Amino acid sequence: MYIYDDYDQKIVDARVAQFRDQTRRYLAGELTDDEFRPLRLQNGLYIQRHAPMLRVAIPYGELNTKQVRVLGEIARKYDRNYGHFTTRQNIQYNWPKLEDVPQILADLAAVQMHAVQTSGNCIRNTTSDQFAGVAHDELIDPRPWCEIIRQWSTFHPEFAHLPRKFKIAVNGAKEDRAAILVHDIGINVVKNEAGEIGFQVYVGGGLGRTPIIGALIKPFLEQEHLLSYLDAVLRVYNRYGRRDNKYKARIKILVKAMTPEAFGAKVEAEWAYLKDGPQTLTQAEVDRVTAFFVDPAYETLAGDDAGFLAAKASNPAFARWVERNVFGHKKAGYACVTLSLKARGIAPGDASDKQLDDVAALSDRFSLGEVRVSHEQNLILPWVKQSDLFAVWEEAKRIGFATPNIGLLTDVICCPGGDFCSLANAKSIPIALALQESFDDLDYLFDLGEIELNMSGCMNACGHHHVGNIGILGVDKNGSEWYQVSLGGRQGSAASLGKVIGPSFAQDEMSEVIEKIIKVYVDNRHPDERFIDVVDRLGIDPFKTYVYAGRAARKEAA
Amino acid sequence: MSKIIRDRQIVEDNATILRLNEDGSFAAVPAEGVVLVSLKQFIAQKEALLARGNIGVWFAPDDEPEELGDEAKTLAVIAVEFPAFTDGRGFSIGRLLRERYGFTGELRAFGDVFKDTLNYLYRCGFNAFAVRADKNIEDALKGIDDFTEYYQASVQQPQPLFRRRETV
Numbered sequence: 163m164y165i166y167d168d169y170d171q172k173i174v175d176a177r178v179a180q181f182r183d184q185t186r187r188y189l190a191g192e193l194t195d196d197e198f199r200p201l202r203l204q205n206g207l208y209i210q211r212h213a214p215m216l217r218v219a220i221p222y223g224e225l226n227t228k229q230v231r232v233l234g235e236i237a238r239k240y241d242r243n244y245g246h247f248t249t250r251q252n253i254q255y256n257w258p259k260l261e262d263v264p265q266i267l268a269d270l271a272a273v274q275m276h277a278v279q280t281s282g283n284c285i286r287n288t289t290s291d292q293f294a295g296v297a298h299d300e301l302i303d304p305r306p307w308c309e310i311i312r313q314w315s316t317f318h319p320e321f322a323h324l325p326r327k328f329k330i331a332v333n334g335a336k337e338d339r340a341a342i343l344v345h346d347i348g349i350n351v352v353k354n355e356a357g358e359i360g361f362q363v364y365v366g367g368g369l370g371r372t373p374i375i376g377a378l379i380k381p382f383l384e385q386e387h388l389l390s391y392l393d394a395v396l397r398v399y400n401r402y403g404r405r406d407n408k409y410k411a412r413i414k415i416l417v418k419a420m421t422p423e424a425f426g427a428k429v430e431a432e433w434a435y436l437k438d439g440p441q442t443l444t445q446a447e448v449d450r451v452t453a454f455f456v457d458p459a460y461e462t463l464a465g466d467d468a469g470f471l472a473a474k475a476s477n478p479a480f481a482r483w484v485e486r487n488v489f490g491h492k493k494a495g496y497a498c499v500t501l502s503l504k505a506r507g508i509a510p511g512d513a514s515d516k517q518l519d520d521v522a523a524l525s526d527r528f529s530l531g532e533v534r535v536s537h538e539q540n541l542i543l544p545w546v547k548q549s550d551l552f553a554v555w556e557e558a559k560r561i562g563f564a565t566p567n568i569g570l571l572t573d574v575i576c577c578p579g580g581d582f583c584s585l586a587n588a589k590s591i592p593i594a595l596a597l598q599e600s601f602d603d604l605d606y607l608f609d610l611g612e613i614e615l616n617m618s619g620c621m622n623a624c625g626h627h628h629v630g631n632i633g634i635l636g637v638d639k640n641g642s643e644w645y646q647v648s649l650g651g652r653q654g655s656a657a658s659l660g661k662v663i664g665p666s667f668a669q670d671e672m673s674e675v676i677e678k679i680i681k682v683y684v685d686n687r688h689p690d691e692r693f694i695d696v697v698d699r700l701g702i703d704p705f706k707t708y709v710y711a712g713r714a715a716r717k718e719a720a
Numbered sequence: 721m722s723k724i725i726r727d728r729q730i731v732e733d734n735a736t737i738l739r740l741n742e743d744g745s746f747a748a749v750p751a752e753g754v755v756l757v758s759l760k761q762f763i764a765q766k767e768a769l770l771a772r773g774n775i776g777v778w779f780a781p782d783d784e785p786e787e788l789g790d791e792a793k794t795l796a797v798i799a800v801e802f803p804a805f806t807d808g809r810g811f812s813i814g815r816l817l818r819e820r821y822g823f824t825g826e827l828r829a830f831g832d833v834f835k836d837t838l839n840y841l842y843r844c845g846f847n848a849f850a851v852r853a854d855k856n857i858e859d860a861l862k863g864i865d866d867f868t869e870y871y872q873a874s875v876q877q878p879q880p881l882f883r884r885r886e887t888v
């Protein structure tokens with residue numbers, strides 16, 4: 163992984179000093195609330211329902227175990243012994259004290275971490291595939307490009323105060339696990355016919371109030387032009403994105419209003435001035451950064467480890483976990499393990515200080531000291547030998563991270579919602595917990611197969627509900643909490659947005675609603691047909707009819 | 721008389737920022753002193769204004785540097801308004817004036833300008849800062865150096881770090 167040199171360290175340290183001074187001046191009354199707000203947001207600090215919330219960046223989801231331990235240490239020292247992993251490869255702390263935040267940032271900087279631009283109207287943490295560098299279906303490792311973008315976007319002087327937040331995601335595998343089509347800029351790292359690396363650039367994707375799939379504006383951008391081209395896109399957005407209405411301020415609205423073709427042409431015109439300028443990447447820089455992402459010292463193995471195969475054959479529970487939580491590795495004899503942070507009774511994405519310590523120890527022992535974070539809010543051990551899988555499973559069970567539910571209904575993607583977030587219309591965690599409860603029977607859960615359920619507490623769509631096979635959105639109806647349900651969304655290379663099935667439901671109806679949706683699926687599926695395939699084949703009507711049947715008497719929300 | 725920061729010095733400044741009248745018509749240019757007129761007024765009354773002398777131009781966030789173009793080179797002062805520091809359009813205006821239109825005179829930020837905004841402004845080519853009257857200007861001056869190392873190319877440091885980085 164990338165390791166800071168003196169320059170990188172100096173830049174992050176300068177930020178800590180700056181924020182220390184800003185916090186001091188705020189507490190001394192020299193900065194008003196309105197002045198301090200954008201400044202603290204650019205350091206990931208929100209003021210939430212109960213306390214400040216601090217969002218720490220995990221650039222493109224990569225961590226070493228030293229960093230994992232510090233994340234645990236921060237939870238212990240400054241918070242209530244846990245952190246929450248988000249849908250954008252960040253970790254959030256819900257209970258830090260404002261006065262402590264400068265010191266937390268200093269503790270992070272000591273292990274080459276930060277909270278820079280994790281919030282606010284600026285370029286946010288760049289996200290990527292949680293299996294980058296190890297996935298069996300990877301074409302090009304996206305991490306060097308993510309790091310190059312991270313450095314370019316960090317304290318970019320021109321783009322610190324954009325019309326709205328700006329999110330970039332990078333994918334380098336066959337299957338897009340970085341959700342690039344629903345980002346402000348989505349980048350696919352590709353090779354042209356001559357074998358040269360370049361980028362497909364998508365713009366204007368996003369969820370929120372106006373969900374839109376990104377448009378391809380650059381089919382092949384040569385690698386050396388990455389940063390000058392990004393400068394051009396951002397400059398057009400910075401100058402012409404709407405600032406009069408925050409709901410219309412994202413780049414997707416500008417791209418839509420101009421049309422992707424006209425937007426692309428405007429970018430090209432701007433880029434004509436910037437192209438071949440000083441931001442043109444040098445081969446030396448590409449090589450320097452790429453050199454950090456070489457494979458760790460792994461063993462050459464044959465694959466199909468006999469002990470592993472025997473354990474799988476004789477232990478159905480282990481086999482089940484392997485089926486769901488183990489992902490194919492590019493190296494023979496190795497596997498990627500997803501530790502599920504979606505256990506029954508725990509808010510999705512939450513991990514305690516103790517669990518973080520345990521994960522660090524587990525990775526040191528079995529995964530060459532690397533840990534990843536996925537946008538599905540789980541943790542990954544990317545370098546596990548097949549022969550160690552059984553031991554990892556045993557240990558993961560002890561930690562509480564071995565629920566064999568990756569990709570299944572209870573692997574819920576869920577924002578913090580009304581329990582923590584001051585923007586929420588409704589709580590999301592209780593719905594998730596109720597769902598875990600009602601689908602606790604593993605046989606049934608496995609029989610249902612892959613179903614992605616995503617939930618957001620408000621239109622901001624942090625839980626990416628539009629791209630859930632089942633999407634749940636919290637809505638406010640006369641001050642009470644209601645939930646709107648959509649079906650048919652999906653993430654990945656064929657990303658599409660779900661359709662709302664009808665009027666929203668009260669919280670106490672939700673378990674029954676989900677059960678009914680599942681029943682329609684079960685009653686109608688052909689063998690081997692996934693939930694999403696049935697929705698595609700039948701449309702939403704049969705679901706709608708069954709879910710709303712006999713419900714007319716109940717007071718509905720729009 | 722008020723104070724501004726110019727080239728890292730706190731100096732007296734007497735320039736007048738001439739806004740349009742409320743009905744959108746051009747205000748009369750005072751006979752004396754340095755006057756900064758809006759881009760619109762400058763374009764409309766260019767010859768008379770240049771004949772008067774002591775004229776600079778100020779930009780609102782939605783003004784287009786393209787409309788001034790290379791004419792920028794002939795001016796001694798251009799100011800850019802930041803109605804709120806969270807409106808970042810002025811950063812792009814600054815860079816365009818400096819990097820594309822060859823402006824080498826005084827580039828001044830005014831409006832919601834205070835310590836925490838100076839470093840980015842400085843990097844985008846601003847060398848003068850009309851700090852908000854209710855803020856401590858001495859303190860604000862220190863904000864220029866909140867950061868002294870940067871990744872990106874900018875007006876202040878035309879080479880990105882990756883072209884300067886000494887690797888061991």
Ligand code: SF4
Nearest residue numbers: 577583586619620624
């Ligand atoms: S979706 Fe809404 S409620 Fe959920 S975290 Fe985002 S802003 Fe908060």
